[in-house]
Amino acid sequence: MEHSLDSAAWYTHGNVLYGLGHYEAAIARYDKVIAAQPDLFEVWSYRGYALEQLKRYREAIASFEQAIKVNPEYSLAWHGKGVALAKLGQYAEALPYFERTLKLDSSDYKAWYNRGSALANLQRYQEALPCFERVIQLTPKDYKAWYNYSRSLFYLGHYPEALAAVEQAVTIKPTCYYAWNHRGIILSRLERLQDAIVSFDRSLELNPNDSAALYSKARCYALQNKTDLARNYLNRAMALNPTLQRALAKADFRLDQLLNNLQQATQTVETRC
Template sequence: MDLIQEGLTHMKENEIDQAVEKFNQHIEEHPEDPIGYINFGNLLVHIKEYERAKRFFDKALSLGEQLPTAYYGLGNLYFEQGEYAEATQQFQEAVKQGLDEADVYLMLGMSLMNQEQPRLALPYLQRASEMNKEDIDIQFQYGLSLAYANLIDEAYDQFQYVIRLDDHHSDAHYNIGVTYLYKEEPEKALEHFNQALEIQPDHVLAGNGKQKVEELLDNPS
């Protein structure tokens, strides 16, 4: 196993000091290889040392022009700091340079969602969902983008798919409940709000939804 792979293994196990040691050693032995700087930058993003991380990504980019993973790392850096417009630009550059993975489409979609642009986010989240059909978070985020784009029937189907992957997904149950409210089926909405609360008793949105639906059913107009 080479130094980068050893560092990634340590990083995955949250063994930060050991990961730092391996990435440092790789950089010392291969100072012109941008991959070492990219992985060190990713590690620094992971531990929220954003200014240092940016220096490592910039160093990597000074060593090569076609480095989609460096732009992906920069995108994550800006996303973590809430700078979603800048994150969008970096993720788009990563895709432009050939990075064709579910994670980059997920992050690009979520960056646009955080800028309240669900219809722009939709194709990226759809692409991510197609590339990784078993990833629950990706499938749920795609459902949210459909809901925020006011595509209620499609959102309902997507949240049902999330439930098939994980029937204890409280947020999916809550959002199915919301789609039933749009369909003017409050009894079915209440069922899913109750399911969300059974899974997660402190689910505030489901609690509020349950209360409002019960008031509606107790006092029909």
């Protein structure tokens, strides 16, 4: 009985520490509980989530597996293992765990979201759509669900529908810079270049170091044949992220041409020095 009371105190203390973000300390408390009572699946699961917060995903997986071994019907452990696998980039392996979670608890909006994200990362956008739709049904104010729903629609070529979805995202969360950037990309695909530039400007107001927005703005100016402006924003994008932005520019005919001109100009300056 005394063991049980001590375990309850350690468990409660661990949960308080977890809630405060003191994950190492929380794990130490959970370990004390498990040492006394190794069949407490909730503790194994909370321990797994604390390890996830510390990005110790392999250890987290082992902890969730212990929880599942004790109680195969505990949905949070299945979900936790799926999250850890996804964090390791193992999206295909994560999917069965999200699916098992949803069989046990079909109202778990986080599991729906994570299943959709895994499918999107596997470029299975058509399958991802109903997952994000379900999240939106359960939590209509989830701006990340609207954003990822928009991205899946975009990659399927449904630009007007993608625009409507991202409008919801920026209405709910006006400070989400990457949603404004995504909105601009959709508008540029719809050949609404000036509207796209306004959207990129909003992204840059929120995050001046958003190299993706700078690159996209450069592309819009290149499409408008505004070479000086395009060169300016392309230079700024490459200064922030040289490898990525050069690769993107080389994949785009207009910006590749502009990039070659920039390189020639740089070589000329270096020769003069």
